[in-house]
Amino acid sequence: MVKRVIHTTADFDYAKNLRFTPGAVQAAVRALQRGAVIVTDTNMALAGISRPGLAKLGCEAVCYMADPAVAEAAKQAGTLETAIPAERDRQVEAKLTAPEIAEKLDAGRIRRFVESEAFARICAADEVLRELDFITALPAAEVLAAQGTAPVDSAAVAQAKVLVQGIADLVLVFPDHLELLDYKTDRRKSEADFLAAYRAQLDLYALAISKRFAPKPVTYKGIYSLELGKLIEVK
Numbered sequence: 001m002v003k004r005v006i007h008t009t010a011d012f013d014y015a016k017n018l019r020f021t022p023g024a025v026q027a028a029v030r031a032l033q034r035g036a037v038i039v040t041d042t043n044m045a046l047a048g049i050s051r052p053g054l055a056k057l058g059c060e061a062v063c064y065m066a067d068p069a070v071a072e073a074a075k076q077a078g079t080l081e082t083a084i085p086a087e088r089d090r091q092v093e094a095k096l097t098a099p100e101i102a103e104k105l106d107a108g109r110i111r112r113f114v115e116s117e118a119f120a121r122i123c124a125a126d127e128v129l130r131e132l133d134f135i136t137a138l139p140a141a142e143v144l145a146a147q148g149t150a151p152v153d154s155a156a157v158a159q160a161k162v163l164v165q166g167i168a169d170l171v172l173v174f175p176d177h178l179e180l181l182d183y184k185t186d187r188r189k190s191e192a193d194f195l196a197a198y199r200a201q202l203d204l205y206a207l208a209i210s211k212r213f214a215p216k217p218v219t220y221k222g223i224y225s226l227e228l229g230k231l232i233e234v235k
Contacts, residue, residue, distance in 0.1 A: 037060050043169060044131055109226055126175065179221075182198065182205075195232065203234070
């Protein structure tokens with residue numbers, strides 16, 4: 001489980017500081033056996049859940065981040081303060097969200113996201129590609145440069161191909177360019193902390209995705225921090 005968390009977040013600190021509530025695994029197994037609805041706070045987590053496995057148990061997994069229906073409900077209701085609880089109640093009534101999960105909904109975080117620059121960029125895109133998995137061969141020199149590593153002396157090594165594999169949370173498609181957005185749920189305290197931790201990851205993702213969608217380049221990279229409630233541009 002720790003390995004999966006690190007793979008999802010690219011944060012190796014979880015190997016040292018992740019803690020589990022006693023009996024958490026057993027409680028989760030019992031909930032799945034009862035046909036629970038799993039609500040994730042990122043689309044990447046949602047993509048990692050086995051759909052066939054859920055179907056065998058009679059379970060369902062959902063994620064409402066970047067869901068246009070949430071924004072539309074807010075517009076119709078007039079204010080986010082009333083729309084978010086209304087959507088929560090609708091999901092409970094439709095048995096999409098368990099009541100005990102709905103009680104823990106952080107309406108403030110949802111409101112900040114819908115009001116954020118990140119959501120505005122999502123709404124402006126011609127197409128939104130969610131959980132885009134990719135594997136691309138890039139020259140070693142480009143990979144090293146993106147990671148801030150000193151260049152190698154050998155021309156042969158510099159041109160050697162390195163496979164870059166990952167899952168991009170969101171790729172926003174515009175007529176002449178692409179934008180890359182990544183959700184982060186970890187509790188770092190400042191923009192500088194997020195940039196130090198994830199700049200290399202997003203730089204590599206941008207290189208790989210630009211090559212895949214050439215000639216459209218990735219012209220914007222951003223991290224949306226749920227902890228800070230804001231979009232951080234990666235320059």
